[in-house]
Amino acid sequence: MRHFNTFILISPWLLILLTFWAFPIVYSFGLSFTDYSIFGRISFTGLSNYVKLFSDPSFLQALKNTLFFVVGTIPFTTTIALILAVLIAEKIPGHKIFQAGYFIPSITSMVVIALIFSSLYAKGGYLHLLGKMAGLPVPENGYLFSTKTALPAIMVMDIWVAIGYYVLLFLAGIKSIPLEINEAAKLDGAGFWRKLSSVTLPQLTPITLFVLVINTIRSFQIFIEIYVMTKGGPLGSTSTVVYFVFDEGLQKFNMGYASAAAYLLFVIILVFSLLQMKLISRKGGAL
Amino acid sequence: MSKGIGRITLTVIMSLVLVGMLFPLIYMFVVSLKTSNIFGDITAMLSASFSLKNYIQIFSRGVITRFVFNSVLVAIVVTMGNIIFCSMTGYALARKKFFGNRFLFISATAVLMIPQHVVIIPVYILISKLGMHNTYWALILPWLVNPLGVFLMRQYISNLPDDCEQSARIDGAGEFTILFKIVMPMCKPALAVLAVQVFLTNWNSFLYPFILTSSPKLYTLPVGLSMMQGLQQMDIGQLMAGSTIAALPVIIVFLFFQRQITEGITAGALRG
Numbered sequence: 001m002r003h004f005n006t007f008i009l010i011s012p013w014l015l016i017l018l019t020f021w022a023f024p025i026v027y028s029f030g031l032s033f034t035d036y037s038i039f040g041r042i043s044f045t046g047l048s049n050y051v052k053l054f055s056d057p058s059f060l061q062a063l064k065n066t067l068f069f070v071v072g073t074i075p076f077t078t079t080i081a082l083i084l085a086v087l088i089a090e091k092i093p094g095h096k097i098f099q100a101g102y103f104i105p106s107i108t109s110m111v112v113i114a115l116i117f118s119s120l121y122a123k124g125g126y127l128h129l130l131g132k133m134a135g136l137p138v139p140e141n142g143y144l145f146s147t148k149t150a151l152p153a154i155m156v157m158d159i160w161v162a163i164g165y166y167v168l169l170f171l172a173g174i175k176s177i178p179l180e181i182n183e184a185a186k187l188d189g190a191g192f193w194r195k196l197s198s199v200t201l202p203q204l205t206p207i208t209l210f211v212l213v214i215n216t217i218r219s220f221q222i223f224i225e226i227y228v229m230t231k232g233g234p235l236g237s238t239s240t241v242v243y244f245v246f247d248e249g250l251q252k253f254n255m256g257y258a259s260a261a262a263y264l265l266f267v268i269i270l271v272f273s274l275l276q277m278k279l280i281s282r283k284g285g286a287l
Numbered sequence: 288m289s290k291g292i293g294r295i296t297l298t299v300i301m302s303l304v305l306v307g308m309l310f311p312l313i314y315m316f317v318v319s320l321k322t323s324n325i326f327g328d329i330t331a332m333l334s335a336s337f338s339l340k341n342y343i344q345i346f347s348r349g350v351i352t353r354f355v356f357n358s359v360l361v362a363i364v365v366t367m368g369n370i371i372f373c374s375m376t377g378y379a380l381a382r383k384k385f386f387g388n389r390f391l392f393i394s395a396t397a398v399l400m401i402p403q404h405v406v407i408i409p410v411y412i413l414i415s416k417l418g419m420h421n422t423y424w425a426l427i428l429p430w431l432v433n434p435l436g437v438f439l440m441r442q443y444i445s446n447l448p449d450d451c452e453q454s455a456r457i458d459g460a461g462e463f464t465i466l467f468k469i470v471m472p473m474c475k476p477a478l479a480v481l482a483v484q485v486f487l488t489n490w491n492s493f494l495y496p497f498i499l500t501s502s503p504k505l506y507t508l509p510v511g512l513s514m515m516q517g518l519q520q521m522d523i524g525q526l527m528a529g530s531t532i533a534a535l536p537v538i539i540v541f542l543f544f545q546r547q548i549t550e551g552i553t554a555g556a557l558r559g
Contacts, residue, residue, distance in 0.1 A: 003385060005461075005462040006379050006383040006385050006462075008462075009375045009376065009378060009379035009383070009462065009466075010375070010376050010379045010380070010391065012372040012375065012376065012431065012432050013372060013373075013375075013376040013391070013395075013432045013437055014391070016428075016429065016431060016432050017391075017394060017395075017398065017432075017434075019413070019429075020410065020413070020428075020429040021398050021401065021434075023409070023413065024406040024409035024410050024413060025401065025406060025409075027409040027412075027413070028405075028406055028408055028409040031408065031409065031412075084301075084304065087297060087301060088301075090297070092294055092297050092298050092301065093294070093298050094298060094301070094302070097305070098301050098302075098304075098305055100541075100542075100545060101305045101308055101309055102304070102305065102308050103541070104308070104309065104312065104538060104541065105308055105309075105311070105312065107487055107491070107537055107541055107548070108312065108491075108534050108537055108538070109490070109491040109493070109508075109509050109530075109533050109534060109537070110491065110493060110509075111491075111493050111509040111510075111512050111513050111530075111533070112315070112509070112512065112530040112533050112534050113311070115512060115513075115516060115526055115527075115530050116311045116312070116314060116315050116527070116530065117311065118516070119318070119523050119526075119527075120311065120314065122326065123326070123327075124326035124327035124328075125326060126314065126329065126332075129327070129329045130329070133329075160307075160308070160311075163308075164308065165552070168549060168552055168553070169552070169553065172549075172552075172553040217400070217402055220402065221402050221403070221404035221405065223404055223494060224493050224494060227497075227513070228513050228516065242404045242405070242407075245405070245407065245408065246407065246498070249407070249408040249411070250407070250408070250411060250498055255408050255412065258408050259408050259409070262405045262406070262407070262408060263405070265402070265405050266402060266405045269402045269405070273400060
């Protein structure tokens with residue numbers, strides 16, 4: 001009887017866990033070895049989807065763009081967020097307002113953010129006009145219509161939108177530094193820079209690595225801003241792996257093929273996270 | 288002396304950053320109140336004419352009313368579902384010894400690491416096969432319990448004393464009475480964190496509502512907005528009015544529940 005009650009208590013989670021989390025992972029693994037599409041019959045095709053991916057120029061471009069996005073945003077997001085968090089922790093006047101204000105973009109709907117920036121980046125939009133006034137070689141039709149500037153423009157937006165979230169995490173990390181360590185540093189006469197380099201930064205190593213892991217997982221899956229702002233264009237210059245999966249699987253209905261691309265990304269993300277987590281446990285354990 | 292100047296410089300720099308962080312949202316709001324063309328003129332935002340015409344227009348078309356209704360309905364149902372189901376699971380995991388307890392708890396943590404966007408194809412097929420594509424079920428059912436919530440509730444309940452539960456049990460109270468009448472009232476702080484977190488995530492959610500629905504009757508606000516963008520007769524002022532309607536509830540919730548939001552986010556982080 002007791003076990004029956006327990007079973008009832010956990011059954012909603014169990015059911016949803018198995019149906020919507022566990023099953024899709026297994027199912028898409030299976031699908032990736034087939035030519036499944038909603039039309040016609042399904043047949044086993046072995047590794048051919050994976051082989052095809054590596055000679056598919058649009059997949060390779062999506063993969064390249066995704067890697068460029070990850071490598072080109074994360075160092076900036078992390079560094080800027082860390083600097084802002086350290087400064088806010090100094091309790092300068094208005095630090096609470098800064099913390100709240102910086103955070104607001106990161107909880108705003110990504111669709112809304114993407115719509116706002118689409119119009120700022122458009123021909124005659126504010127950032128387009130500003131770029132012109134600053135004498136920069138801005139593309140005539142706005143940033144999102146040039147193969148050279150579209151992806152970097154989306155990356156700048158992403159850095160801007162994500163910073164506040166990581167500021168919050170770094171601040172939580174700074175607050176969790178034991179008071180005694182700071183007191184000891186003060187007694188030893190350590191100034192701001194000395195304290196930063198000898199106390200704050202080393203103590204923040206675990207949270208920094210955590211920030212890197214979650215930001216990596218998130219950035220590899222970039223999709224919403226691509227869909228809303230460029231639909232992968234111009235000429236595939238902003239297509240990402242998740243956009244490719246969406247396009248192949250849910251617009252062209254090559255679901256087996258799309259699943260293979262998704263699984264490849266899954267493995268890439270897994271490898272990256274495990275590597276980073278290995279690094280975390282070596283650098284002195286979780287917070 | 289120099290320290291004072293340093294702090295003033297710092298405050299000025301941080302204020303400039305703040306302006307930069309908030310400018311796009313201010314832009315959204317100002318443009319939503321403009322009916323004139325704002326492109327090509329950097330001073331257009333400063334002109335004094337404001338009107339609610341854009342808001343009236345998008346609502347009188349009726350379409351956005353439906354998006355707002357769907358978003359509110361789905362967010363409320365999903366939030367309530369999480370409050371109930373995460374509590375149930377968290378309670379069982381914290382208090383009951385049963386085979387697989389540890390495994391289920393670890394699963395909640397492990398699932399958090401799954402990159403959600405890579406399983407869009409199987410989830411799409413699954414939902415279609417279940418006959419739930421383009422129904423409210425697709426927007427609600429998969430999100431009724433979430434791993435972070437299970438984790439949060441399990442940790443919180445583990446740290447509560449269990450004497451009240453024990454004496455209620457001796458008095459013959461059933462498990463659900465104990466959970467709803469004794470445990471959950473003690474969990475209010477954790478439930479507030481959970482509710483705010485789930486509400487915001489769900490309100491902003493785009494990818495799954497987008498792939499799992501295909502008729503405007505079922506679109507949530509973010510999905511509807513992304514579709515409105517493509518319409519010819521939709522101008523930037525109306526689009527920004529719709530965006531403001533999507534962004535405002537989030538900002539209001541944030542201003543009121545800043546502490547809960549911070550806790551929800553750092554609970555996930557400090558877990559390590």
